Amino acid sequence: MIGIGVVGYGYWGPNLVRNLIEIPTAQLRWVCDLRTERLAGMRSRYPAVQITEDYEELLRDPKVDAVCIATPVATHFTMAMKALRAGKHVFVEKPIAANARDAERLVEEAERRGLVLAVDHTFIHTGAVRKMRELVGNSLGQLYYYDSVRINLGLFQHDVSVIWDLAVHDLAIMDYLLPERPVAVAATGMSHVPGEPENIAYLTLYFPSRLIAHVHVNWLAPVKVRRTLISGSERMIVYDDLEPSEKVKIYDKGITLTGSPARHGENIRQMLVGYRTGDMTAPQLDTTEALTRELKEFVSCIETGLVPTADGRAGLRVVRILEAATQSVNQRGAVIELQSEKVMA
């Protein structure tokens, strides 16, 4: 039985609690939040769970093996580092930290102590993204591009830009799906409210191969769109997260390079590019709630010592891109090379 404490009971914390309560091998022992009025409902619904305003109290409980952190991004590093130093395994909301240096220090601390450090890249645990993972690197053929649009009339954040708020999802999905790591990023963004962070941004990621990735994120769009195109040499995917059931559509479409250059003379190139089109299939998807899978995996990793799908290093890689993208926006779209993956000693 893994003892668990949750810190942060705002927007996402209740989802963690609801799921942790249902995991047979876990025992939710504490929920901590500074705003005690939020915890009122907790007490009557889950009388066996202790509540506190004092994070240290939670950390002092020797029966707490792991901490799930759902506090604002700016506090992720402090909260997670305290937990690791208290010998607790850590599950932290995305992004794992507010900058790459902090993320590196968390990774180092967890690895040095042999603790599980997981980041909540929720989307990679959905049936849709897991199905796409099966396809990428298999029937899709050589990858050509990843193009995502994630826009709506959304809540303006005041502490982070639309890149840290929305593009983080695409970066997490790409980190999980794609067989290559990006080598550089360029981003442009604009703030339309004076004094606020960017509310619209475009990111381009460069890879070692001819793969190119692009993300459009926007808090100021008249319609909600959550659509990703992933194109390979053999098949193409449209992933529409707003579709109620057919979220992933696989198109048996592509180009074919055919013909003998020698035979076609002047029209050589025109003959070489053909089109191929076949069936479209929307496979049935696992509808298990992503967070359920994710938390079960976290608990299981603590028990077995295995590495979670989205570990601290995945969290770090995503934050490095977010940081580089922000730098690029500030330099009017300059291409920023991404560091290699190693964690500094």
Place this chain on the structure above:
Amino acid sequence: MIGIGVVGYGYWGPNLVRNLIEIPTAQLRWVCDLRTERLAGMRSRYPAVQITEDYEELLRDPKVDAVCIATPVATHFTMAMKALRAGKHVFVEKPIAANARDAERLVEEAERRGLVLAVDHTFIHTGAVRKMRELVGNSLGQLYYYDSVRINLGLFQHDVSVIWDLAVHDLAIMDYLLPERPVAVAATGMSHVPGEPENIAYLTLYFPSRLIAHVHVNWLAPVKVRRTLISGSERMIVYDDLEPSEKVKIYDKGITLTGSPARHGENIRQMLVGYRTGDMTAPQLDTTEALTRELKEFVSCIETGLVPTADGRAGLRVVRILEAATQSVNQRGAVIELQSEKVMA
């Protein structure tokens, strides 16, 4: 009665002919194409129109006042310059020329001779774009962004990239719609077929104000999309050219900056950004064929001396951006400043 010759009877030429035949104040006198087999159908359908392989023959006819050019892009300059030098008014397919220097020379020649030089920016004559022109600069408020996606599994071109093939439409529309001229462009693109031009590209346009424009063009997409978002401080537009009738949707949505900073203390910014949402309207659009309007306007400009909506200078501005975008792609997305609008003497 304006005498007209058409040169180029491939994909677009027949549309020019079909429309010119119906204009009461115009007389289609010649159609010229090197591939005479294409002209066979012409002769029986329009016995009054002369056909020739020899462009010079057409230009020598003193009753030809104007020439409509629908030949490949690489030949636009030569064809148009010959016509201008023969004293003919010119209507030329988009893009007006294959590079900015050639476009400038056409503009200079036409202006020096007092001849009408029009470029076929077809979309700006559609009911949809003309309706949007009424809105932009009026009820839309201050412009925030123009975002366009123009993708499908399309015919690969071998002489021009997807930017020159598809983004040209968005640049023409923006040139017509927007109250500002872009000051810089950045573009990234990728070719997935060795030896071929880019088949996917992303363009970003910078403006003097906070307006930002972005265009995604792609010949290798599993689905066809023709969707543009135009957002202003007061209203937002979704323009979907694939919708059979409701192509333009106007959303009475936006953000509102409210509240008194002094009163809200720490939450000052959180209080200031609110949302406003109202009705959506899809106005009825004029369904006149764009090319019909366009050719009538060209003939009318010859008669009256007025300047066409898309004159040579509009064509030049678009080609300058295409050229700068190509340069940016070759420099991995570097921002390229756009020249001021003046034509060199």
Place this chain on the structure above:
Amino acid sequence: MIGIGVVGYGYWGPNLVRNLIEIPTAQLRWVCDLRTERLAGMRSRYPAVQITEDYEELLRDPKVDAVCIATPVATHFTMAMKALRAGKHVFVEKPIAANARDAERLVEEAERRGLVLAVDHTFIHTGAVRKMRELVGNSLGQLYYYDSVRINLGLFQHDVSVIWDLAVHDLAIMDYLLPERPVAVAATGMSHVPGEPENIAYLTLYFPSRLIAHVHVNWLAPVKVRRTLISGSERMIVYDDLEPSEKVKIYDKGITLTGSPARHGENIRQMLVGYRTGDMTAPQLDTTEALTRELKEFVSCIETGLVPTADGRAGLRVVRILEAATQSVNQRGAVIELQSEKVMA
């Protein structure tokens, strides 16, 4: 302060409880359900509310002014009649009773005792349906037809057919929206599972005027559809309940009868029917939860003596049509005349 008891805490009961708790002028005193395990969560969440398995206990409480009934349809009559006889106002789930005779008796009892009898026709309290009510009888012109499709791969019911399960919603909406009452109904249906009630059905309603109404309900459809067309001589409505925000679209479209018969000779009729097409508007809708509005209205009617929007007579009218439709299905679509509205003495 109106004291209220809720009976039935299965699928819908918790929604009643959640809403009643928030009404300042109501006091939820009791929740009653035979399956006490369902009430476990109730006790901790709402400690001030008493729970019981014994409906009589609830009815004996003199501080209970009104009872909300969310038990299976077959029990509506008994539950409601007991409450009325105990002098309580009643709010009962749709359909108000399992047959017209029982519905009549409830109406009579409530009217004789001067008690409020309301039926939970939820949809008529949505922003979408209330907006349509504003349009019907005004800008829509003379009504031509009401056509509704309400289909999905849905849970088969075992005690009632798809007509009583799904068509009841359309009948309730029509009862609220339309200026006329139907005079006859014809219905066909089919059961594809031996021994089960009909899982697909088509209803046609006849009205005194040329208005015609038709409803397609289906538990065995591959896609979910909730779409109603309402057409008038001046405007037409598409009401799509699955649209996230633009649920009601108003089309300024129709036919026009023009021309002078005398002048057109043989083509007289061909000249008379023309088409008119204008803007489409999707008005902003009130997004208040329907059940919130409905329960507040019920409490207010108890206080003021006013009649609720969906009173017992509305519930009775709907049940009469359901009963006639069932009879028609059993007679292979025979047209069944509907009784006049009077309640038998």
Place this chain on the structure above:
Amino acid sequence: MIGIGVVGYGYWGPNLVRNLIEIPTAQLRWVCDLRTERLAGMRSRYPAVQITEDYEELLRDPKVDAVCIATPVATHFTMAMKALRAGKHVFVEKPIAANARDAERLVEEAERRGLVLAVDHTFIHTGAVRKMRELVGNSLGQLYYYDSVRINLGLFQHDVSVIWDLAVHDLAIMDYLLPERPVAVAATGMSHVPGEPENIAYLTLYFPSRLIAHVHVNWLAPVKVRRTLISGSERMIVYDDLEPSEKVKIYDKGITLTGSPARHGENIRQMLVGYRTGDMTAPQLDTTEALTRELKEFVSCIETGLVPTADGRAGLRVVRILEAATQSVNQRGAVIELQSEKVMA
């Protein structure tokens, strides 16, 4: 080489001509129309084809083997009978005749003379309907229902109701697709323009099995819909003719009857109905123009003596249902039994 004459050069005739010209084994010899101004374009485009106002002249030509009839419905019988009596094979627009008695006489005449009589049920030659034919009777399992909606703001016809204009397509498709023939029909309809035929109608078809078919046709709808649901015990189809490429979607969905009645006691039925859901597939469809296939088949049948897919008897079956549906509308939806298939002697 089969010599062919076309009579009727209005809306559909030009399509016949355009296709016949391209068939290598056919020779289009004549086009006949009373309105000679329509034939003007014909002469210049197809100089080898003779034109006439005199149908008898066409019939007298011994080199004419077959006649294609695209005149108004009211004239189909006379035109076709004359051609048959002149010993010509006949291809006639749908519906084959204006009433069942006339259709029978055409069938009898053609069969007695051993001539090919084909009816232009265009849709059954589309890739979409032919793909569905492969599925019906195979992977779909036992058929449950056919439900079609065919509505738009369409041209009012003055000589025929919306049933004869639009439902004829669904009846032709069903005649081709379904393994059973309907035994009865009921229909309701309404005219909203005084003196005009019905502009909205609903048809229900009864079959020997539990299969049920329903068609909604409407000239007065604010949106265009062309959508058919075909549900079987194993799979379900959505056929949307307005989809540009994915017209046929096959859903691996259905209900499953499971469990042992003996074991479940009271809940016997509740346990027996379960749901099954799997992949959705949109198969690639043959995009050959339907009319091309159809006319080639007609010519081939003349050469080989084979029976066309839609022969005179198919045309007759459809007209019998149209006639019965009209009768039902006039009797306020009364169920009309359909005659057995035999042609009277």
